[in-house]
Amino acid sequence: MIIRRQLSRAVPQFTPALAHASPSKYRPQLPTMQLAHPRFRGDKKKKKDTPSSAASRQSDIQAQQARTKLQEREERRRELKRRTDRERTEARNTKITPMLMDIETAARYLKAAEVGRPEKTATITITLKLALPLHFQSLRGTVRLPKLPQAERVAVFTENPEIAEAALTAGATFAGGDELVNQVKNGEVTFEKSFATPGALPLLRGVQRLLGPKGLMPSERRGTVADDVVGLLETSHGALDFRTRGKILTAVIARTSFTPTEIEKNVAAFMTGFRKAIKNSTSRQAPLVSEIILSSTFGPGVMVLA
Amino acid sequence: MPGRFPRQVDFLASLSIGKGALRLPNNVEKMTLTFKKLNSYGHMGARKFWRLYLPKIQFHNPNLPISVIRTEASTEAEHKAAPSTLTISFKDRTPVVLNVKNKHSDSILRDVVSATRAAPVKDTTPPLGKPDMRIKLNP
Numbered sequence: 001m002i003i004r005r006q007l008s009r010a011v012p013q014f015t016p017a018l019a020h021a022s023p024s025k026y027r028p029q030l031p032t033m034q035l036a037h038p039r040f041r042g043d044k045k046k047k048k049d050t051p052s053s054a055a056s057r058q059s060d061i062q063a064q065q066a067r068t069k070l071q072e073r074e075e076r077r078r079e080l081k082r083r084t085d086r087e088r089t090e091a092r093n094t095k096i097t098p099m100l101m102d103i104e105t106a107a108r109y110l111k112a113a114e115v116g117r118p119e120k121t122a123t124i125t126i127t128l129k130l131a132l133p134l135h136f137q138s139l140r141g142t143v144r145l146p147k148l149p150q151a152e153r154v155a156v157f158t159e160n161p162e163i164a165e166a167a168l169t170a171g172a173t174f175a176g177g178d179e180l181v182n183q184v185k186n187g188e189v190t191f192e193k194s195f196a197t198p199g200a201l202p203l204l205r206g207v208q209r210l211l212g213p214k215g216l217m218p219s220e221r222r223g224t225v226a227d228d229v230v231g232l233l234e235t236s237h238g239a240l241d242f243r244t245r246g247k248i249l250t251a252v253i254a255r256t257s258f259t260p261t262e263i264e265k266n267v268a269a270f271m272t273g274f275r276k277a278i279k280n281s282t283s284r285q286a287p288l289v290s291e292i293i294l295s296s297t298f299g300p301g302v303m304v305l306a
Numbered sequence: 307m308p309g310r311f312p313r314q315v316d317f318l319a320s321l322s323i324g325k326g327a328l329r330l331p332n333n334v335e336k337m338t339l340t341f342k343k344l345n346s347y348g349h350m351g352a353r354k355f356w357r358l359y360l361p362k363i364q365f366h367n368p369n370l371p372i373s374v375i376r377t378e379a380s381t382e383a384e385h386k387a388a389p390s391t392l393t394i395s396f397k398d399r400t401p402v403v404l405n406v407k408n409k410h411s412d413s414i415l416r417d418v419v420s421a422t423r424a425a426p427v428k429d430t431t432p433p434l435g436k437p438d439m440r441i442k443l444n445p
Contacts, residue, residue: 091443091444092444094441094442097311098311098434099311099314099315100435101434101435102435104435105433105434105435107368108368109318109321109322109365111364111365111368112321112322112361112362112364112365113321113361115360115361115364115372116339116356116360116372116373116374117374257371259368259369260369275445288443288444289443289444290443291443292443300314300317300318300321305441306441306443
């Protein structure tokens with residue numbers, strides 16, 4: 001306290017009470033340049049607006065804003081177009097990089113990376129990077145693979161016991177009417193695909209909420225409801241459904257326990273199916289494939305040609 | 307940090323070349339490695355053999371089924387009694403069962419070479435394949 005008092009006597013600007021006091025010989029004046037500047041002087045006079053000029057200025061500002069917004073949108077669209085064009089020209093010319101390899105070698109690497117892993121998790125996935133045209137919705141299709149990556153369980157809903165029996169012999173895992181619906185309701189059966197006859201549709205209303213989110217609800221729009229369920233089974237059992245999501249398409253196409261030749265055959269079949277789906281699609285411009293990548297759970301992602 | 311391609315090449319090299327890159331003769335039918343999930347009581351060598359050398363063996367013998375079985379043990383006695391073996395099945399003779407308990411991964415590899423008369427692969431760069439450049443991605 002004593003030290004502080006001594007200090008304040010010697011240098012008065014250190015004491016808070018004297019900080020704003022009038023200039024003394026201890027506290028020099030602020031630099032004149034700073035005070036001379038209009039920004040610090042604070043004596044800038046504001047123009048008074050007349051009502052009409054204010055309104056016109058307001059409308060001017062609004063018009064300007066609208067113009068810039070339009071310009072921005074136009075620029076964004078042009079940028080998107082430029083990017084799409086660039087991606088598509090790049091995709092048309094096959095990239096030759098040192099990492100590009102044939103499917104057999106890629107399969108050997110993936111098998112090596114997954115050695116000794118549990119059978120269930122060791123899957124090989126194909127990823128297609130696509131160069132889409134502007135305003136492209138999505139593409140879906142079905143491929144029949146020479147060897148399925150996983151055993152597929154199919155449920156067939158029908159009221160007619162004869163059809164149920166025929167479906168079971170044609171390869172369905174479960175077939176039936178009321179009892180099967182009840183089993184589904186109780187969670188006793190699980191399956192990856194389902195078909196139904198038109199007569200069985202009213203029965204399914206109870207399990208609509210269960211099957212719908214999983215994409216298992218049979219519907220006529222999808223082509224999974226028909227009188228000839230056995231025919232449907234024969235065409236669709238063992239087929240892989242795929243669908244593009246944004247610029248990417250992924251699908252599990254093999255297991256690491258397959259031999260490289262089997263993997264190669266599956267990839268080839270998938271690519272033919274995909275190209276067929278492109279040909280059959282109604283959009284004016286088709287999506288182009290810019291990269292094909294094979295990968296596995298723990299393995300590397302390998303760029304391949306197919 | 308190295309770039310994308312050098313890192314990928316390193317990863318591929320760790321799966322394909324170096325110590326453990328063996329080409330097994332055609333009469334080898336199957337390999338099964340069994341060991342405990344916990345390292346204790348001499349099961350570490352088998353695990354290291356799986357991590358270090360089995361990928362390379364699989365890479366150079368892509369059609370050979372290799373399975374790894376990791377057993378569980380709960381009590382001390384079970385831990386001590388759990389076997390750690392490498393079974394190599396042949397098409398033309400009786401299977402060889404190697405006891406790999408308390409063994410280093412390198413010595414397990416030497417045992418495999420002597421049991422199968424495998425030939426080491428002398429590549430120095432990971433094989434990157436020779437894709438047919440005439441195939442176009444967008445025909």
